[in-house]
Amino acid sequence: MSLRLRLTLMYGAVFLVAGLTLLGVTYLLFDQQLNQSFENRVAPEPGRVKNLFFAKDGVVLSGDAAVEWLRQQEAELRGAAVTSLITQGVIALIVVGGAAVGLGWIVAGRALAPLNRVTDTAARIAAAPMAERGLHERIALEGPSDEVKRLADTFDTMVERLDHSFDGQRRFVANASHELRTPLTLNRALVELAMHRRAAPPEVKELGESLLEINARHERLISGLLLLARSDQEITDRSPVDLADVVTHVVAQTAGDAHEAKVTVYEVVAPAPTTGDALLLERLVHNLVENGIRHNLADGSGWVRVVSRTVSGTSSSGKVEVEVSNTGPSVPPYDIPLLFKPFHRHGAERTVTARSAGLGLSIVRSVAVAHGGDVRARPREDGGLVVTAWLPRA
Numbered sequence: 001m002s003l004r005l006r007l008t009l010m011y012g013a014v015f016l017v018a019g020l021t022l023l024g025v026t027y028l029l030f031d032q033q034l035n036q037s038f039e040n041r042v043a044p045e046p047g048r049v050k051n052l053f054f055a056k057d058g059v060v061l062s063g064d065a066a067v068e069w070l071r072q073q074e075a076e077l078r079g080a081a082v083t084s085l086i087t088q089g090v091i092a093l094i095v096v097g098g099a100a101v102g103l104g105w106i107v108a109g110r111a112l113a114p115l116n117r118v119t120d121t122a123a124r125i126a127a128a129p130m131a132e133r134g135l136h137e138r139i140a141l142e143g144p145s146d147e148v149k150r151l152a153d154t155f156d157t158m159v160e161r162l163d164h165s166f167d168g169q170r171r172f173v174a175n176a177s178h179e180l181r182t183p184l185t186l187n188r189a190l191v192e193l194a195m196h197r198r199a200a201p202p203e204v205k206e207l208g209e210s211l212l213e214i215n216a217r218h219e220r221l222i223s224g225l226l227l228l229a230r231s232d233q234e235i236t237d238r239s240p241v242d243l244a245d246v247v248t249h250v251v252a253q254t255a256g257d258a259h260e261a262k263v264t265v266y267e268v269v270a271p272a273p274t275t276g277d278a279l280l281l282e283r284l285v286h287n288l289v290e291n292g293i294r295h296n297l298a299d300g301s302g303w304v305r306v307v308s309r310t311v312s313g314t315s316s317s318g319k320v321e322v323e324v325s326n327t328g329p330s331v332p333p334y335d336i337p338l339l340f341k342p343f344h345r346h347g348a349e350r351t352v353t354a355r356s357a358g359l360g361l362s363i364v365r366s367v368a369v370a371h372g373g374d375v376r377a378r379p380r381e382d383g384g385l386v387v388t389a390w391l392p393r394a
Contacts, residue, residue: 003115004108011104012097019093027085034078114141114148118155125159135163180222188215240394241281243272243308243322250285251306254293262300263293263326272308272320273394276371281391284367285322287360288387292326296384302327310393319373321390328384336377336385340365364389 001009121139137159141152194200195208251267258265274281289306296302304326311319331339342362361375364387368375373391380386 004105004112007108007111008101008104011108012101015100015104016093016097019097023085023089023093026089027081030081030085031078034074034081114143114152117141118148118152122155135159135166174226178226181219184215184219184222188212188219191215237277238275239278241274241276241278243274243281243285243320243391244269246278246282246285247306247308247322250282250289253286254289257290258293258304261293261296261302262298263296263302263304265289265293266303266305268305268307270307270309272310272322274320274371274391275394276391280367280370284364284389285324287364288322288324288389291360291387292324292328292385296326296328311390318393319390320393321388323386323388325380325386326384327380327382330383331379331385333379336379339377340375361387 117139118141121137125135125137138156139152140156141149143149191208191211195205195212200208247267247269251265254265285306289304292304292306296304304324307321307323307325309321309323311321340361342359361377365375368389368391371391373389375387375389377385377387
């Protein structure tokens, strides 16, 4: 049962107990008063004899007959009192108790309204696609400084500190990535200079190629971190973008990589208008296609299928999608959520020599969420993945 229902039942139970107690006390006081009145009329006073005379239906009653008649009157009065106080009183108590329960429901609702605001705010933060996206929410409860007000203020303080912490983390990643790009560029220039000297021995050239490969991976990692930090921010400056054009452009860009990997890329485009940052959306599609080419079959029979479309239907209206499916190794369903974690790689790629920085699908999800969409993936029955990114339709 909800807290409001429990409080209402508690109010009703307290009212019922109080009403029954009041009804019982009233009956006892009435019975005591009735007994005292009868004794005053019948019992003689000390040192005196009391004779009673009554005339009933033309017959005069005295002595014991008068006392017996008076006792009958008392019994009838007591019975009427029992009927009135207990029977009719209980009925009235039930009716008034029902009204009290309804009033208790209203009072409990008003008393718990501030708690409902706390719950609703916490629910909005929890329902945000990414936790830090909802940390700007505040309860800002007004009213007396009671227990609920202190709870709301404490919650606001906690959320504010978390918001500052996430902002600081994003700024640190962006600033550190910017600072690291300069020495990496300088290292690449020095290695290339040493490799292209005429007197450079073959060992130096071989070592230079290895260093350039490692340096290139570090540059991709830094660029990915910068892009991830940028995509974590909600997109406010939007422009019209057709995902069909983006797919065509990205497929042409990755044609060389697909040819080198002996992978066939199939392009199925249909108009998919949306709004957002064109560069980020291009990176979203590029990462999906690049992953499809990279994690594929090595025997020349692999393929990647890229589809852009507008989703129709009542439940999914107002959405556009980019779907990338490919052949490749089997992926267990329990491993799919981990693919969207930063620096997670499927397979046995080594950290130093891997071409991937492990940020591809993380950037895809961040870009999709920043545009008001999301991404989902499922394994193909014959191996590979089907990854679908959806965005709001323009």
